[in-house]
Amino acid sequence: LVEWPERAGDRLxxxxxxxSLQHLPDDPGRRLLYAGWHP
Numbered sequence: 649l650v651e652w653p654e655r656a657g658d659r660l661x662x663x664x665x666x667x668s669l670q671h672l673p674d675d676p677g678r679r680l681l682y683a684g685w686h687p
Contacts, residue, residue, distance in 0.1 A: 653666075662687070663685070663686070663687050664685075664686055665683050665684065665685055665686070666683070666684050666686055667681065667682065667683050668681070668682040668683075669681055669682075670682070
């Protein structure tokens, strides 16, 4: 499930991976993806 967590509500499982996509200001053609586990 890739969705906004506030829209998923209580359907979001307790253990999930949070993703964050960041634009790199010095290189508009590249993105940085962060992933973190939340038990």
